Amino acid sequence: MSTAVIARCSFCAKPNTDVEVLVGGPGVFICDGCVRLCVTVIEGKPADAPMIAPWEHDIPLEQVLQNLAPVSAASSQVQENLAAWVGKARALGGTWSQIGEALGMTRQSAWERFA
Structure with missing residues (x-):
C-alpha cells in the first residue's frame, strides 16, 4: 500500500512520502532533513552575522x-x-x-x- 502525497517540504520540496517527518505550520511544511540543516546553520552562524534576504546575496x-x-x-x-x-x-x-x-x-x- 503506497502512502498518498499530502504535502511537500517548503524548503526542499520533498513530498511527505520521501521523508521521515514532515512538520506542518500555517500553510508551510518542513522535513526532518531541513530541520537538521537549519540546526547546523544556526549553530554555526556567528552572532554578529547580518540578516539579509536570500535574493540580496551576491549570486x-x-x-x-x-x-x-x-x-x-x-x-x-x-x-x-x-x-x-x-x-x-x-x-x-x-x-x-x-x-x-x-x-x-x-x-x-x-x-x-x-x-
Missing part, C-alpha cells in the same frame, strides 16, 4: 533562475493550503465576512477569490 544569474521554479512551487502549495483552510472554515459555518476579515480583505474579495 550568479544561473542560481537565481534555478530558484524561480522552487519558489513558484512553494507559492502554489501555500495557495492550495490557503484554499483548503478557507474550505474548512466554510464547512465549519464560517461566513465570507469572517473569512474576509481574517484575511484582511472584504467579504466580496474573499468570496470572489475562494468561492
